[in-house]
Amino acid sequence: MSRYGHYGGLPAPSSLMERPYAPMPPETLTPARILETTEDVLRRYGPAKATVVDVARALGVSHGSVYRHFGSKAALREAVTQRWLDQSHTALSAFADAEGPAEPRLREWLAGLFAAKRHKAGDDPELFATYMVLVGENSAVVDRHIETMIEQLARIVEGGVRDGEFIAVDPAPTARAIWDATNRFHDPAYAAEWFRPGIDAAFEAVCDLVLRGLRRA
Amino acid sequence: MSRYGHYGGLPAPSSLMERPYAPMPPETLTPARILETTEDVLRRYGPAKATVVDVARALGVSHGSVYRHFGSKAALREAVTQRWLDQSHTALSAFADAEGPAEPRLREWLAGLFAAKRHKAGDDPELFATYMVLVGENSAVVDRHIETMIEQLARIVEGGVRDGEFIAVDPAPTARAIWDATNRFHDPAYAAEWFRPGIDAAFEAVCDLVLRGLRRA
DNA sequence: GGACTGACAGATATTGAAATCTGTCAGTCC
DNA sequence: GGACTGACAGATTTCAATATCTGTCAGTCC
Structure with a gap:
């Protein structure tokens, strides 16, 4: 057993x-x-x-x-949640800290996040549902995780601004705006929509809109 | 009684x-x-x-x-949901069909939607929670409502493209991208965040990002 | 004759007693 | 003496009986 x-x-x-x-x-x-x-x-x-x-x-x-x-039981579950979220960090930080032009790096980071989440949701829906529950129980852990993700985004944005590739924006709040604008494609609450036809087009459309808003004309 | x-x-x-x-x-x-x-x-x-x-x-x-x-009970509840969502349409369609430059109209439409939702959530949280449940039960009605909202957005975008104020985008998918990008500020699931400090700045940041992506340079 | 009632079958929700779980701690065992 | 156990109180969950609700329809009443 x-x-x-x-x-x-x-x-x-x-x-x-x-x-x-x-x-x-x-x-x-x-x-x-x-x-x-x-x-x-x-x-x-x-x-x-x-x-x-x-x-x-x-x-x-x-x-x-x-x-x-x-x-406590809560502390145990929180630690499990932490562990799971930490895995997500690591995979994406590669994009955040890579060399090269910022625009494709930002695109790949966002696409990588979306793809990773979608795989997690699709490969084992039951396990994903389990983690959805844990995530719902541990908003403090999740908030910290989100801050880390936004920091990764901010690093890419900062690079783009430094190299003159992006317009002169404040990296931190802009990173948060990018995070917010792509919300539908990383918040697990929308997981059901990630398997609907047209979702990739919708994701591309939002990415295009966001990146056009960042690019130096 | x-x-x-x-x-x-x-x-x-x-x-x-x-x-x-x-x-x-x-x-x-x-x-x-x-x-x-x-x-x-x-x-x-x-x-x-x-x-x-x-x-x-x-x-x-x-x-x-x-x-x-x-x-059926379901039909009755669905009709109530429909009724409630219809109210939201009417108020905003004024912005969608107004005259004048597209950018401020789009801004006001988005800000108006956010303000209206936030008031609904804040003025009577219990009633709002009730409608959250109804909305969850009636995804078909909600989907139709969302399509109507996106159509209003598309009308504004189309006007902006016609007048050369916005870059040449396809209004319908762009309207959907705008809807998706501002998701966090109209999906009632995020109502709790609408009363956190800094939310207005976050909303402005996303609006700015989106509008910069639309504006003809 | 058409709007309405109220009794009914099956589905769903409520309730309270019993079972299980959480968190503690005095005591056991190397 | 530090890791571990198991009995315990109070909180939570389960389960089955009981009550209420949904949806139907034959029958009542202007």
Whole structure:
């Protein structure tokens, strides 16, 4: 039943400090392992049914042990949300920090974000729905994530302004305006629309409008 | 208890056809009167509790009589939604059909839409929440409403292109792009953000970006 | 005869008792 | 002595019985 449970007759590890950077044996309870198992439980049971007791059971420990690492169920779910959002950052920062002209970089960043979100939503709709719930529960984490995304945008805009490719705008508020204007193509609440015919044309149209507003004539 | 109920000893009207365009006496059951009462019941009990029986009770008739005019509860709610959305059209079409340069008209149309929505949300949050639920139930009605709004936008854009004020764009898809880009400022799902500090600056920034993308350099 | 009623079947919502879960902590076990 | 357990109180969820609602229609009443 459990993917990690019943570590049955195995002896508990005695000295873990011999090789400080070696991977922890699966018998050691760490935040990372709890997080992984929580994702697993969430995936299986869904956000409504997944309980701390389920996570503990899957790990083969008592739920009291889980509370030793995460102060509350909310904190545990928040950490899972954080983890998931962090993945999104990394992939896109490549575009933000690349060399070359700003316009295609901005286009690719926006298209990359849209494509990534759409894949997440399409490849495993159930898991996506689960994360939609978590995201709804953790607006503070999400707000921070959004700020990071807008900072990436601002870096691209700043580059474009510096190179004279874009008109002289204030990068930070402009980045926010770009984020807001493309809202429909990254807010998961609109995921259902991302699979309608004509969505790519609509995305292109908004991108064109935004980029025309930025380009030095 | 009921605002309309107990029309007690009054005799039923005998001949209604004498003056065809006279206002119906309140004792006559008409779709319009049912709609009004339904709005009232919705306002009082909220979308979850308001029932067809409640509406009938408020009208002082049996619920069977309500079903004579509206085939189902869903149809009744849909009609209420339609009615509400129709009000939004009318106010803004003034901007869409006005004379003068397109840029300020477009700006005022967008600002007018945002202001109207924000007032609806702020003046009576409970009623707004009620209509949010109705709107969620009636996506077909909402989709039609959105098409009408985009048509109004397209008329402004077309005027701007004709007068050489805007660059030569295809009005219909451009209007849709403008609608999409300003999404955050008209989709009621974001109502909570409309009262955060800085929202007006964010709105202006998106408007500026969009209008710069339209203006002939 | 056409507007309206009210009883009805099936669907949906409410309720309260029982089960489960969250979060704590004194105590156990290396 | 620090990681872990398991019993516990209070909060939350589940489940099944009960009540209410939706939609229909034969029948009533001007």
